[in-house]
Amino acid sequence: MSDASRADSPVVVPEATGVARRSLLKGTAGILAAGMFPAVHSQEKIVLRYLGTAVNQDKAIAEKFKADTGIEIQYVAVTTDDVTKRAVTAPNSFDLIDTEYFSLKKIVPTGNLKGIDTKRIKNADKITTLFTTGMVAGKAVGDQGTAPKKVIYLEGEKSKKFATAPTQFMSLIPTVYNADTLGIRPDLIKRPINSWAELLNAEFKGKAAILNIPSIGIMDAAMVVEAMGIYKYPDKGNMTKKEIDLTIKTLIEAKKQGQFRALWKDFNESVNLMASGEVVIQSMWSPAVTAVRTKGIACNFQPLKEGYRAWAAGFGLPTTLSGRKLDGAYEFINWFLDGWAGAYLNRQGYYSAVLETAKSKMEAYEWAYWMEGKPATQDIKSPNGDVLAKAGAVRDGGSYESRMGGIACWNAIMDENNYMVQKWNEFVAA
Amino acid sequence: MSTTSTPSLPAAAVPGRSIAAWWQAAPFTLVFALFFIIPLALIVMVSFWDFNEYELLPGFTFKNYVSIFAGCGDASEGLCVTLKTYYSTLKFSVLVWLITLVIGFTVAYFLAFHVRSSGMQTLLFVLCTIPFWTSNVIRMISWVPLLGRNGLVNQTLMGMNLVETPIEWLLFSDFSVVLAFVHLYTMFMIVPIFNSMMRIDRSLIEAASDSGASGWQTLWNVIVPLSRTGIIIGSIFVLTIVMGDFVTIGVMGGQQIASVGKIIQVQTSYLQFPLAAANAVILLAVVLMIIWGLTRLVDIRKEL
Numbered sequence: 001m002s003d004a005s006r007a008d009s010p011v012v013v014p015e016a017t018g019v020a021r022r023s024l025l026k027g028t029a030g031i032l033a034a035g036m037f038p039a040v041h042s043q044e045k046i047v048l049r050y051l052g053t054a055v056n057q058d059k060a061i062a063e064k065f066k067a068d069t070g071i072e073i074q075y076v077a078v079t080t081d082d083v084t085k086r087a088v089t090a091p092n093s094f095d096l097i098d099t100e101y102f103s104l105k106k107i108v109p110t111g112n113l114k115g116i117d118t119k120r121i122k123n124a125d126k127i128t129t130l131f132t133t134g135m136v137a138g139k140a141v142g143d144q145g146t147a148p149k150k151v152i153y154l155e156g157e158k159s160k161k162f163a164t165a166p167t168q169f170m171s172l173i174p175t176v177y178n179a180d181t182l183g184i185r186p187d188l189i190k191r192p193i194n195s196w197a198e199l200l201n202a203e204f205k206g207k208a209a210i211l212n213i214p215s216i217g218i219m220d221a222a223m224v225v226e227a228m229g230i231y232k233y234p235d236k237g238n239m240t241k242k243e244i245d246l247t248i249k250t251l252i253e254a255k256k257q258g259q260f261r262a263l264w265k266d267f268n269e270s271v272n273l274m275a276s277g278e279v280v281i282q283s284m285w286s287p288a289v290t291a292v293r294t295k296g297i298a299c300n301f302q303p304l305k306e307g308y309r310a311w312a313a314g315f316g317l318p319t320t321l322s323g324r325k326l327d328g329a330y331e332f333i334n335w336f337l338d339g340w341a342g343a344y345l346n347r348q349g350y351y352s353a354v355l356e357t358a359k360s361k362m363e364a365y366e367w368a369y370w371m372e373g374k375p376a377t378q379d380i381k382s383p384n385g386d387v388l389a390k391a392g393a394v395r396d397g398g399s400y401e402s403r404m405g406g407i408a409c410w411n412a413i414m415d416e417n418n419y420m421v422q423k424w425n426e427f428v429a430a
Numbered sequence: 431m432s433t434t435s436t437p438s439l440p441a442a443a444v445p446g447r448s449i450a451a452w453w454q455a456a457p458f459t460l461v462f463a464l465f466f467i468i469p470l471a472l473i474v475m476v477s478f479w480d481f482n483e484y485e486l487l488p489g490f491t492f493k494n495y496v497s498i499f500a501g502c503g504d505a506s507e508g509l510c511v512t513l514k515t516y517y518s519t520l521k522f523s524v525l526v527w528l529i530t531l532v533i534g535f536t537v538a539y540f541l542a543f544h545v546r547s548s549g550m551q552t553l554l555f556v557l558c559t560i561p562f563w564t565s566n567v568i569r570m571i572s573w574v575p576l577l578g579r580n581g582l583v584n585q586t587l588m589g590m591n592l593v594e595t596p597i598e599w600l601l602f603s604d605f606s607v608v609l610a611f612v613h614l615y616t617m618f619m620i621v622p623i624f625n626s627m628m629r630i631d632r633s634l635i636e637a638a639s640d641s642g643a644s645g646w647q648t649l650w651n652v653i654v655p656l657s658r659t660g661i662i663i664g665s666i667f668v669l670t671i672v673m674g675d676f677v678t679i680g681v682m683g684g685q686q687i688a689s690v691g692k693i694i695q696v697q698t699s700y701l702q703f704p705l706a707a708a709n710a711v712i713l714l715a716v717v718l719m720i721i722w723g724l725t726r727l728v729d730i731r732k733e734l
Contacts, residue, residue: 081699083501088484090699092505106701206598212685234589255686262684278601279581284645417483421700422497426511429518430687 031035032078037121046328051087052098053080055267055287056176056313060383061341068335070229073329079212079266086317087112097316102146102169102215102411104352107316108160114317115157115169120330124170126354130404131174132166137401140308143413145219145237148312176352179308183274183284187298194279196220196227196306197402199281200254209273209282210251212263212422216411219309220283221247223408227306237412241419248423252430263428267291274299289396294386300329301349301396307408308397314353317406330342346370347383351400373399394428470714477707486703494708513535516716521677522604522689523672531661533612534619534701538660539653542627543635558620561613570610570681573683577601577609610682615671619664626660627653642680662728666721667688673717 050057054077062073076094078086084103086093092113099107109114118124129135134149143149153163154171184193189204199208199220211217222236225247233243254260261279264270271291272318273279284301294300315333317326335341342352343361347370352358359367368374373395380389389395397403414420464625509517529583536556545551561569565630574583577600584596598606630653638648654661668703676691689712 036631064702078456085699096733110484153555165545173667209684218695260684260686263686272574276575276578296461327581417700418702419701421512426694427689428692428725 006261014165015219033052036140043391045070045072045319046324047074048095048328048332049074049093049099050095050096051076051078052313053077053084053267056098058344061336061344063263064097064340064344065332065335068340069331072332073332073344080216083115087316088207091318094318095325096332097259098175098303099314099316099319100311100313100411101148101151101172102311102413104145104151104162105413107149108154108171111160111411112157112319112322114319115156115159116156116315116317116333117157117170118168118170120334121170121173121337123354123357124173124332126335127174128353128355130177131353136405139405141405141407142307142409144233144235144408147410148177148314152184163309169175173337174183174312175336175341176350177312178286178308178350178353179310179397179407180285181304181308181397182302183270183289183292184279184284184302185274185280185298186300188277193281193300194305196223196304197229197350199224199283200228200250200256200259202259202373206258207278207280208259209262209270209279210260211270211283212265214421215413215417216309216311217263217283218244218247218414218420218424219409219411221251223306223309225250227304238414238419239416241416244414244423245414248427251427255427255430285416290327290382290388293388294382303397303403303406307406307410308403309403309411310407345385345417347381349395351404355400358418369393369395373397373398373402387417433445473517473707476704477711479704479707480592482703484701492591494705495712497705498708498712503617503696504508507696511688512692515690515693516695518687519673519689522607522611525608526672527668529608529612530616530619533616534623534664535657537620538624538627538657538666539649543623543653558617566614567677567681569614570678570694573606573610573613573682574601576605579653600681602686604683604687606682607679607687610678610705612674614678615668616666619661620670621662622663622667625656626657630656658728661723666724669720670717673720675714684702 016375022082033391048071049400050062050073052075057075057077061241062075066072066192079350080100083097083099084106087099087107088110097113102165104113117222130141131148131152134140134143134147146349151162152170152172152174153165153167154169155161155163157169159169163169164407182193182196182199190351196202199210211220218239219236222239225231226233229251230249231243239247262273263271264273264282266368267285267288270282270288272285274284274288274292275295275297283397286301287298289301314416315329317329337354337357339354339357339361342354342358345352346358346362347366349370355371360372362370366376366380369376369380369389375394376389376391379387382388397406452460476486476621478492479487480491480493496513502513504510504698508514508609541551541554545554574581578584579598581601583600584593587593626683634652634656635648638652643651665671674691676689679687679689679690690709694713695711697703697709705721
């Protein structure tokens with residue numbers, strides 16, 4: 001009170017001018033903090049260039065993060081293969097990479113990724129055991145291929161090698177993951193589908209499609225080969241040349257008989273193929289199935305008896321990142337694991353890396369539908385408000401434990417990768 | 431034809447080119463060297479390098495070229511991937527070339543000889559270029575909903591009871607690829623052919639008709655030979671574009687049809703740059719051979 005009156009009447013009390021100037025300065029600082037001087041404020045702004053595939057680059061996530069922290073996320077969307085290519089050839093072109101664990105075998109040996117210090121990650125201890133030990137609900141899941149537990153730890157911050165036992169440094173902090181299977185159009189197939197072998201069933205001649213990302217497509221093909229009883233692989237994610245030959249030969253024979261309508265490489269392609277009815281059965285990603293459904297077209301992400309092909313993505317930091325941008329990147333990762341983003345992803349049919357925080361941001365009925373495999377007690381909506389499932393519906397594949405517990409293999413980079421790509425080109429040319 | 435050109439010009443231009451001429455040529459030479467010669471030399475160099483999963487290993491090896499032609503010597507297995515891919519790419523090139531040539535020549539002929547007023551000619555010519563105001567990819571993708579299994583064409587045919595089940599070969603087939611190519615690249619034929627037709631002296635056609643030549647005879651013996659430059663330039667455009675294209679073949683062929691460009695793209699996305707470079711060098715050699723063959727048929731420099 002007295003301060004204010006003194007400040008209000010500097011003429012009457014001359015020695016008070018200093019105070020008035022000080023309070024004016026304080027006021028200016030307040031205005032600065034509130035961001036009312038844009039020119040000054042823009043110097044404070046951090047912009048993180050986020051390299052990844054379009055699927056994971058949700059506008060709502062960037063907007064919410066900016067609203068919460070003032071840090072801007074600038075999405076750089078490329079295809080899965082190009083994420084790896086950029087990470088290897090142009091590590092200065094991004095500040096945060098969102099890539100899959102299987103790509104690490106190519107990226108980590110280049111030294112372009114910095115080990116992420118788990119001491120700076122608030123929820124590091126709460127990351128699901130699927131990543132750290134390869135277990136779901138206390139049971140080990142399939143670890144064929146590049147299972148995250150094989151590549152998640154680095155020997156040190158600047159290491160180019162994977163650690164065999166847990167360390168303080170992670171190569172990627174897991175963000176989203178899922179277990180993929182075949183997508184089908186139940187309205188056009190009109191009978192139950194329960195095996196990977198159906199993909200090459202002549203009944204769907206000219207109406208099937210497969211993923212044209214060789215390192216993932218070959219895994220789907222391997223699931224089919226096993227389901228057809230042609231061969232049992234010791235490790236589908238690391239085939240020998242002979243095994244690759246056999247797998248590709250099976251694909252080529254099917255292709256020559258006109259089995260495939262198309263091959264797809266990009267999320268939207270798979271949605272269009274399915275939604276237009278060009279294809280009735282194809283290997284598919286869960287959010288793509290969701291996308292078809294939001295158009296009001298029946299589409300199932302069909303659980304199959306042989307299990308799922310799993311994948312997992314995470315955030316990595318380029319070695320060159322430092323200073324405030326590095327702090328900003330850590331802030332983003334911490335924010336991401338803090339629940340809001342996790343709940344957002346869970347509602348799209350993905351799974352979040354820290355389940356506990358995501359649960360706290362979801363309604364009980366949503367959690368029961370998405371994670372516990374229980375029938376929906378009310379309509380289930382996507383994050384943007386489209387109805388995904390009516391009350392009473394049950395999620396494809398059931399609960400988290402039955403879905404993630406049913407993993408047969410992980411997306412992989414094989415030792416014979418070069419040979420595999422060459423043979424894959426042969427399949428495309430056949 | 432005309433005798434007005436000064437006879438001293440060629441004699442003065444050839445021996446002892448002045449410094450000024452070199453300076454005039456310098457900017458383009460520089461651009462050409464910087465953006466074409468040097469990158470090309472790098473590609474050739476890299477094509478002899480070795481590589482592993484994540485890095486290029488400088489050195490000198492024929493490994494990449496050998497692996498491209500692996501299995502090509504064995505006739506019992508049928509064609510190897512590389513030859514099969516080139517066969518498929520060449521097949522599209524020739525088909526598209528033939529069709530665009532016929533359509534392009536016809537359109538150019540109509541514009542040049544049937545449309546009398548030059549205002550109308552300009553108007554129709556601009557009309558031809560309108561499709562180029564939208565991007566290639568959009569013009570291509572717009573075919574998809576039209577030709578699909580449940581697309582407009584099939585719906586119409588079925589609605590008219592002309593077919594009972596949807597026609598499958600309309601989309602994701604050789605047909606759709608050729609269709610899209612013709613749609614995209616006929617313009618590259620029309621422009622140079624129209625250009626050379628416009629330069630044909632109209633009195634030659636009158637002379638042909640006065641000498642009793644029929645319409646076809648005039649076309650075949652007068653107009654076609656005199657449009658040769660345009661035809662060759664248009665052919666070079668179309669053939670080289672189709673040889674290197676992989677987007678159109680990918681989108682319209684449902685990613686199932688091989689093309690050399692596609693193989694190069696897959697290899698670069700898997701960081702097999704030396705292999706991709708070797709493929710690019712081979713593709714360049716093939717395309718250069720085609721262009722060389724075509725330029726044997728006409729001396730473009732003289733005709734221009």
